[in-house]
Amino acid sequence: MKLRSKIYLYSSVLFAVLLVIMNLAIYYIFSTLSVDNQLDRADAEAAKIAADMRRAGSEVSAPELLRAYVPIEGMLRLYAGDGSGPAPVTSAAEGELSTLKPVFYNEKHSEIIRVDGRSYAFISIPVIWVDGSVMNVQMTQSLESTMDTLGVLRLVLAGTTVFALLPLLLSSRVLSGLIMRPIVQMTATMREIKQSGKFRRLTLDETSKDELVEMGQTFNEMIALLESNYVKQEKFVSDASHELRTPLTVIESYASLLKRRGLAHPELFTESVEAIHSEAIRMKELTEQLLLLAKHHEHWNLSMKVIDLEELVRDSAKVFRNAYGREVTVKVKGEVKGYSDEAKLRQLLFIFLDNARKYSDDDIYVSLEASGQERLITVVDRGIGIPRDELPKIFDRFYRVDESRGRKQGGAGLGLSLAAEIAAAIGARLSMDSVEGAGTSVSITIAAGSGE
Known part of the structure; x- marks a missing residue:
């Protein structure tokens, strides 16, 4: 199933379920409140009837009292604990209620009963009759008007649910389309890139921030x-x-x-x-x-530790001096240690010393100093220098300031690019300053060793 269909299906089902649950909750709350309200009203009416019958019991016979107080849609019964009592009286349309088997209750009792599929409120109130016996005044009153109202409410909610689902389904389709539009554009763009071999971008609505x-x-x-x-x-x-x-x-x-x-x-x-x-x-x-x-940096087998930078710089200068016969002057301010990979830092230093050898004929100078929590190694030559506008490009692979000059010196344009890779791997920072015709200085900045 496509993602668009999943979004459409899941959102539609979710919204539909939420709508049904909401309508069921509305119906349940309204029906409960309505029935409870009708039961309370019936309870109050039964209590009033019982009190009136108790007061008039010595003057009017029980059957006449029942006929006088019988509800319009229901039944009224006077029932003793021994099963005695006059016959119940019902309204004209509720004759079947008289067939109900009476039950005596010692305390006030109310409930909803169903007779032949119809709902009634049943109230039983114990009273002391004029002869001193305990009687139940029992009233059964129809709730069909309330049930009819609830039936109309069910139809309204069902109809509302059905009609609400139509825009809901439409909005879910629109929503899935909105969500999928950039994904579809991406897919189409990637297919186009694959077929044409040319890179393309998406056209976006920059005013939107979603x-x-x-x-x-x-x-x-x-x-x-x-x-x-x-x-x-x-x-x-x-x-x-x-x-x-x-x-x-x-x-x-x-x-x-x-x-x-x-x-x-x-x-x-x-x-x-x-x-x-x-x-x-x-x-x-x-x-x-x-x-x-x-190779990636993780494959270089780095060994980061605190090293004696003065010893490393002086040894490197000595090896370089013996190999190429070029004078390398080293100047160190105090005892300086730093945190780095010794082999890679030595290789980095050799790259800059070799560059100084290739593009200058005078002596090469290397200085080492501490600057707060950083250590600075600077290689200076008095060679041909680099034009200032070329400095941002010198760490690019195969880049040469002067192609013919680079070829003559045997360089491939990879030394400074490799230096940048090494510096990134050991956490060093490189900076270069040069004046054309005057010389070049390169600085390697590394972290201080712990304990300094």
């Missing part, structure tokens, strides 16, 4: 995110293919050169092997970076 509009807005935001990720994925695949194609082309070219002329020209051997080796290393690094970027 949950359906919020759901539509959330859907549009999700589509925007999917579209953005799709575009990024396409660009990533395209850029990765382009980056891998270059070293493969170089390797293929030199391998073909060796195959054609390597034996006849030994001097080409060294050049070709060096080029193939260099491009193979570059392709390996690129592949490792791509694989690391493809």
Whole structure:
């Protein structure tokens, strides 16, 4: 069953049940009040008749008293505990009441009885008769007028229920349509996206602030995110293919050169092997970076702990100095510890040191200082710098400020993107400032170690 049909069915049934219950409650309350009211009136009338008969009993015979006080639609009886008493007197239309078997009651008694399908109020009141005996003055009075009124009420409520169900069913259909409209639009939009391959948004009534509009807005935001990720994925695949194609082309070219002329020209051997080796290393690094970027942070096996930042920075500078022969000056203000993953923070530092090496020829400076509950590692170079309008894009994958310059230096545009991923994983904050032609400074901010 479709959701629209379920909403329509469930809401219709629920409203119908509530309407029936409400009408039944109205009928029950009204009928109870009406019958109780008639019973109270009959009780008061019977009490008055008993008192009048008691006062006139010494002057008028019992049968005459019964005929004088018999109700218009009912019966009046005078009955003793030993079964004696005059014959009951009934109104003209209620003769069958005289056939009822009398019962003596020691106390006042009232109830609703049914005779031949008709309802009556029965009242029995004990009185001390003129001869000193205890008699029951028993009055039976018809309630058919009240029952007729209740019958009319039943018909009115039943008719009201039937007529109320018609707009109820219509409103339930309209309600289900209103609820399902954005869902139907979403389904149609998703089918269209699937068929055309183009991302589309829902058209929303921005003046409305209900949950359906919020759901539509959330859907549009999700589509925007999917579209953005799709575009990024396409660009990533395209850029990765382009980056891998270059070293493969170089390797293929030199391998073909060796195959054609390597034996006849030994001097080409060294050049070709060096080029193939260099491009193979570059392709390996690129592949490792791509694989690391493809992993989620949870798969990086982080080990967060308090580490000695001064020792980490000085060791990293020493390794970098020995590997590339570049001078790295380290300046530390006091003993500084921080909370991070040592291996990933070292990798992050190496990325920025390597960038400084590639784009500057002067010495590289690294400073370490404490700032409240944060620790700041800053890498400064005196290189070519980055234009200010390019700074917001430098952490995008495969982005280079200068394509030809980046290619010459061997970069794939993944280093800073990887740095951003590492920083996010270890809870570090990155900031970069640069002046074109003057140099660049990069800051890594991490949390202080506990106990400092």
